Amino acid sequence: MMLQKLQALKNIFAEMEMALIAYSGGIDSTLVAKVAYDILGDRALAVTAESPSLLPEDLEDAKVQAAEIGIPHQVVQTHEIENPNYASNPVNRCYFCKSELHDTLKPLALSLGYPYVVDGVNADDLKDYRPGIQAAKERGARSPLAEVGITKAEVREISKHLGLPWWDKPAQPCLSSRFPYGEEITVAKLQRVGRSELYLRKLGWRNLRVRSEGDTARIELPPEQIKEFVLTTELPALVSAFQSFGFVYVTLDLEGYRSGKLNQVLTPQVRNSTYSALDIS
Structure with missing residues (x-):
């Protein structure tokens, strides 16, 4: 099953021909970057958003991992902290964060000739309260891991299979x-x-x-x-x-x-809400 999903992931990138990866350096987006580069070579580009919500050390890790994979890598600045809708930290804060990210990445992709922006959202992410996914999908981003049903555990399993030394790297959200x-x-x-x-x-x-x-x-x-x-x-x-x-x-x-402890204070209505934008097809 794992190898079948990996092949399906490869097939997605083969069909894309060119792709820009929203690359945080986390285990999910790094797997996406690895597979994209294996299939597309220099027609894949990893882009990391630098902002106060990212540790400088994590940015350096992202650079090292991208270099080891071989994928071209760029760093862009995002300014979500300047948006009061983000800084006030409402329950849908991640929506405004991902809006800023993809409002930065989409024009960059188009200017460089990349028809697709893809992220590292996996199948398990769709089961949690993650309003940022809605913002990404509204802006046309694709989530190949989720599209082929790859879970968080399978991300680590596939990463280990591919020989990525950071396959057991702890999750490090912003x-x-x-x-x-x-x-x-x-x-x-x-x-x-x-x-x-x-x-x-x-x-x-x-x-x-x-x-x-x-x-x-x-x-x-x-x-x-x-x-x-x-x-x-x-x-x-x-x-x-x-x-x-x-x-x-x-x-x-x-x-x-x-994991997810932050969301335990949310009402069941909010926690169980499902955006139509999250439907991956």
Whole structure:
């Protein structure tokens, strides 16, 4: 089944002839970039959006991965933080983020002669509340992974099959996802979250989130790692570092990291809403 889906993915790019990939450097868009380049060569272009919601270190990772794949790579600037509809952090914040992204990528693609803009949305993403998908589809973007039914687990399985060394890379959504809906997002807040997460990464913790609520940082780690974290981390040094980044209080979430936790405060009506624009055909 995995190989059949991989072949179907290849067939999509063979039919496209040229494609521009919305490439964040995450495991999903990197697989798309890899397959696109294998089929199209230099007729595939990976483009990464640089903004305050992307850690500079993650941008560097994206550059390294693109170079290893061999795909041509460009970096463009996006300015979603300047849009009050985004900065006010409503429940559909991602709609305005992806609107800015694809309003940047689509004209670029057309100017360079690329008829398609594709992203890394996978089949599992369609089951979650992700208003950004609507914005992308409204602007004509395609989602090849979702089109052929490739799930998140299969993204990793296929990436490993293709020999990509980052096949087990933790998911790293944009830093804006660290804030509860309704709390204003600023560049300073994004930076303190980014610095805090980088601090923990350098200590060896890979799969984590630092949630920001007012002046409080809430650290989320996989539940099975919480005990080890408490016993092995020099907590006073950590608190001092986080306070130097701009937080006042530092806490540890005893439930642990769980994908989609941000959306648990949404009403069932909002969480279960399905946009017609999400229908992948």
